[in-house]
Amino acid sequence: AQTVTQSQPEMSVQEAETVTLSCTYDTSESDYYLFWYKQPPSRQMILVIRQEAYKQQNATENRFSVNFQKAAKSFSLKISDSQLGDAAMYFCAYRSSGRGSTLGRLYFGRGTQLTVWP
Amino acid sequence: GAGVSQTPSNKVTEKGKYVELRCDPISGHTALYWYRQSLGQGPEFLIYFQGTGAADDSGLPNDRFFAVRPEGSVSTLKIQRTERGDSAVYLCASSLGGIRAPLHFGNGTRLTVT
Numbered sequence: 118a119q120t121v122t123q124s125q126p127e128m129s130v131q132e133a134e135t136v137t138l139s140c141t142y143d144t145s146e147s148d149y150y151l152f153w154y155k156q157p158p159s160r161q162m163i164l165v166i167r168q169e170a171y172k173q174q175n176a177t178e179n180r181f182s183v184n185f186q187k188a189a190k191s192f193s194l195k196i197s198d199s200q201l202g203d204a205a206m207y208f209c210a211y212r213s214s215g216r217g218s219t220l221g222r223l224y225f226g227r228g229t230q231l232t233v234w235p
Numbered sequence: 236g237a238g239v240s241q242t243p244s245n246k247v248t249e250k251g252k253y254v255e256l257r258c259d260p261i262s263g264h265t266a267l268y269w270y271r272q273s274l275g276q277g278p279e280f281l282i283y284f285q286g287t288g289a290a291d292d293s294g295l296p297n298d299r300f301f302a303v304r305p306e307g308s309v310s311t312l313k314i315q316r317t318e319r320g321d322s323a324v325y326l327c328a329s330s331l332g333g334i335r336a337p338l339h340f341g342n343g344t345r346l347t348v349t
Contacts, residue, residue: 150334160326161340162326164338210277212334214334223270223338224280225279228277
């Protein structure tokens with residue numbers, strides 16, 4: 118089974134500064150998807166950004182960008198110009214692109230709790 | 236439009252009791268997923284429905300857990316003879332189906348077994 122590792126249980130950043138959250142994963146597949154989800158206290162998992170493994174270009178969504186290193190199996194999230202509303206638990210997740218019954222399964226890391234200081 | 240709705244938001248039950256957790260997906264979403272999130276952990280996959288059928292139930296931990304989606308819309312996760320170790324947040328997600336379709340999550344049901 119695929120495993121996703123987030124080695125930073127907690128991170129903090131000053132408002133308006135930049136922070137990077139780390140994620141590594143283990144897989145034998147060549148094609149897959151990677152995601153970063155945000156989970157505020159409401160418990161809802163909110164998609165922040167996603168990366169398709171076959172694309173070399175790093176995904177970007179406004180203040181959020183990723184550094185995808187396929188050979189190293191690394192997928193970090195950079196948050197620029199941090200805002201108070203960015204404070205939440207962030208989860209890295211892996212999804213196979215294979216057909217069949219494994220289509221629906223997301224594998225999540227244990228999460229990184231991000232605190233944003235004013 | 237309405238998102239994924241899960242009821243109840245919180246459920247407290249005694250060890251050994253039976254519980255049902257409900258998920259109302261986004262209208263038109265054919266795929267539905269259940270995940271379980273224990274304290275301090277990331278969500279773990281339980282079961283995936285495509286339409287009315289369970290396409291992958293390999294994440295269900297044992298035969299006390301069962302889920303249905305009889306009309307291809309609302310789903311119910313059923314837990315028999317609850318144990319304290321079942322305490323967790325149970326998350327439901329839905330999507331249009333297909334590998335490119337993003338998952339939309341509900342706010343989860345926090346189950347506490349005393």
